[in-house]
Amino acid sequence: MSDLEVDVVVIGAGPVGENVADRAHQQGLSAAIVESRLVGGECSYYACIPSKALLRPVDLYAATQRMPGVAQAVSGTVDAAKVLARRDEFAGEDDSSQADWLSGAGITLLRGHGRITSERAVEVTHHDGTTTSVAARSVVVATGSVPVYPPVDGLDGVNAWTNQEATQAKEVPDSLVILGGGVVGVEMATAFRGLGARVTLVQHSDRLVPTTEPEAGRRLHASLTASGVDVRLSTSMTAVRREGGPGDAAERSSTRGGVVATLDDGTEVRAAELLVAAGRKPATSDIGLDTVGLEPGTHLAADDTTTVQGDWLYAVGDASTGAQLTHMGKYQARICGDVVVARSKGAELGGRYSHHATTAEHTAVPQVIFTDPQIGAVGHTDAAARDAGLTVRAVSYEIGSVAGGSLQADGYDGFASIVVDTDRNVIVGATFVGQDVAEMVHAATIAVVGEVPLERLWHAVPSFPTMSEVWLRLLETYGL
Numbered sequence: 483m484s485d486l487e488v489d490v491v492v493i494g495a496g497p498v499g500e501n502v503a504d505r506a507h508q509q510g511l512s513a514a515i516v517e518s519r520l521v522g523g524e525c526s527y528y529a530c531i532p533s534k535a536l537l538r539p540v541d542l543y544a545a546t547q548r549m550p551g552v553a554q555a556v557s558g559t560v561d562a563a564k565v566l567a568r569r570d571e572f573a574g575e576d577d578s579s580q581a582d583w584l585s586g587a588g589i590t591l592l593r594g595h596g597r598i599t600s601e602r603a604v605e606v607t608h609h610d611g612t613t614t615s616v617a618a619r620s621v622v623v624a625t626g627s628v629p630v631y632p633p634v635d636g637l638d639g640v641n642a643w644t645n646q647e648a649t650q651a652k653e654v655p656d657s658l659v660i661l662g663g664g665v666v667g668v669e670m671a672t673a674f675r676g677l678g679a680r681v682t683l684v685q686h687s688d689r690l691v692p693t694t695e696p697e698a699g700r701r702l703h704a705s706l707t708a709s710g711v712d713v714r715l716s717t718s719m720t721a722v723r724r725e726g727g728p729g730d731a732a733e734r735s736s737t738r739g740g741v742v743a744t745l746d747d748g749t750e751v752r753a754a755e756l757l758v759a760a761g762r763k764p765a766t767s768d769i770g771l772d773t774v775g776l777e778p779g780t781h782l783a784a785d786d787t788t789t790v791q792g793d794w795l796y797a798v799g800d801a802s803t804g805a806q807l808t809h810m811g812k813y814q815a816r817i818c819g820d821v822v823v824a825r826s827k828g829a830e831l832g833g834r835y836s837h838h839a840t841t842a843e844h845t846a847v848p849q850v851i852f853t854d855p856q857i858g859a860v861g862h863t864d865a866a867a868r869d870a871g872l873t874v875r876a877v878s879y880e881i882g883s884v885a886g887g888s889l890q891a892d893g894y895d896g897f898a899s900i901v902v903d904t905d906r907n908v909i910v911g912a913t914f915v916g917q918d919v920a921e922m923v924h925a926a927t928i929a930v931v932g933e934v935p936l937e938r939l940w941h942a943v944p945s946f947p948t949m950s951e952v953w954l955r956l957l958e959t960y961g962l
């Protein structure tokens with residue numbers, strides 16, 4: 483006999499787990515959610531929200547510097563203390579309002595570590611050591627991800643920052659070395675440089691943010707370098723140690739000595755702190771996967787209905803094989819909730835563009851990287867489309883060459899590109915790079931998901947003088 487019986491139990495109350503529980507509960511199912519740390523997950527306290535709270539003031543300041551008349555009015559530097567205080571308002575480590583929201587919604591919150599013990603059974607070990615056994619028709623894994631530590635000698639012993647210490651930093655270190663030039667690395671380089679730190683960014687491949695169009699990485703590289711970030715491409719960190727002490731003031735934060743990182747080109751980088759931003763792995767090593775024949779520590783391979791096993795085990799968010807993005811995790815969560823509900827009613831599941839399939843995962847994953855320039859993209863890059871076997875042609879256009887772009891900022895530096903499937907004459911990918919492009923991505927997402935033929939897109943007239951006029955120029959460049 484279990485302590486609690488519910489229709490669905492979700493392990494992990496990040497943004498994704500919360501959405502599954504809510505979606506299922508709103509349609510009449512009883513739901514419990516297990517959380518070992520903070521309701522709201524990594525995203526709310528250590529990732530999306532605090533990082534964007536740090537980046538927005540830096541972005542705004544950079545924009546003022548490209549506007550004659552305003553640049554002079556906004557003199558001096560960004561007030562880091564005020565930025566950190568505002569970050570705390572968004573992402574203080576207090577989850578009471580999110581916990582209240584769960585109870586208001588009628589979802590049972592179980593605080594503690596959740597583990598699957600057998601099919602349809604989960605045990606929660608509470609912080610005081612007591613346990614609660616939960617029996618559920620459906621079990622959803624939404625445990626998120628944790629940082630990867632690459633093999634660098636000494637890395638375990640230097641108290642390196644992860645995204646958690648970086649996004650929750652109580653002060654700006656005078657210098658920071660970042661291991662990894664992916665999305666976390668470039669965003670944190672932008673934020674901490676903008677807040678006054680000396681930043682070195684070490685990336686082992688030959689470009690930044692390698693999953694984006696190569697030109698996006700090149701523009702970002704140029705911009706970061708111009709802002710004073712020391713970007714080391716095609717470089718690996720081989721060893722790191724922490725040294726110094728009270729007498730080594732220039733290279734330390736207020737509480738510890740600086741780090742000395744050895745790179746494979748033989749040089750050394752000294753900084754107050756080291757941030758590890760070399761990718762993430764699923765938080766599935768200690769959730770009882772072995773009890774149901776699955777490999778602990780692996781991404782849970784879910785099909786398009788988010789199902790992992792039988793008609794009872796589901797995986798969503800960073801713990802699954804889907805895109806590691808909050809909005810995609812929440813999309814999976816809505817699908818998962820609806821599948822769980824449909825199965826509980828014995829209803830048939832729908833097909834490709836129904837509420838029961840994560841079709842966009844294959845065709846239309848959008849992402850915005852909040853650097854300066856911003857990089858926004860959806861769907862395939864040119865290379866990824868070719869790898870997927872599509873016949874494509876890509877065209878690009880400088881956003882600074884449309885009236886809206888040149889008005890937005892002096893010397894506007896950025897471009898847009900589209901990848902067209904020439905067999906179907908539809909857009910399968912788009913990229914926007916430049917100041918204030920974040921909000922331009924969704925129009926492209928609609929075009930990709932809607933599979934809107936180019937001839938029809940010709941009639942989607944962008945307003946003058948907006949940066950969206952680049953759509954018209956892209957279509958003309960393509961030959962319309």
Ligand SMILES: Cc1cc2nc3c(=O)[nH]c(=O)nc-3n(C[C@H](O)[C@H](O)[C@H](O)COP(=O)(O)OP(=O)(O)OC[C@H]3O[C@@H](n4cnc5c(N)ncnc54)[C@H](O)[C@@H]3O)c2cc1C
Pocket residue numbers: 493494495496497498499516517518519520521522523524525526528529530531533534594595596597624625626627645649666765768769798799800801805806807808809810811
């Ligand atoms: C620095 C940074 C910035 C980012 N910025 C963005 C962004 O701007 N936009 C974007 O879309 N994505 C962003 N991401 C990615 C985004 O944070 C993740 O995709 C998202 O948090 C995944 O949500 P989730 O609910 O799957 O996992 P999480 O947010 O990691 O939540 C999982 C929860 O499960 C809990 N948990 C784990 N194991 C157990 C267990 N056994 N029992 C009980 N509870 C458990 C954890 O404590 C956690 O609260 C960023 C990531 C980082 C690192």
Ligand SMILES: NC(=O)c1ccc[n+]([C@@H]2O[C@H](COP(=O)([O-])OP(=O)(O)OC[C@H]3O[C@@H](n4cnc5c(N)ncnc54)[C@H](O)[C@@H]3O)[C@@H](O)[C@H]2O)c1
Pocket residue numbers: 632633661662663664665666667669684685686687691692717718719759760761762806807849850851852
């Ligand atoms: N704005 C956003 O949407 C946003 C922001 C931050 C993070 N995220 C998501 O969070 C996830 C994790 O981001 P991340 O940046 O940690 O991972 P990532 O996989 O995007 O980038 C890690 C980078 O580190 C590099 N790297 C790995 N090992 C290295 C080594 N030993 N030396 C030097 N470089 C090394 C890799 O080449 C890679 O480019 C991503 O999926 C990302 O999409 C999203």
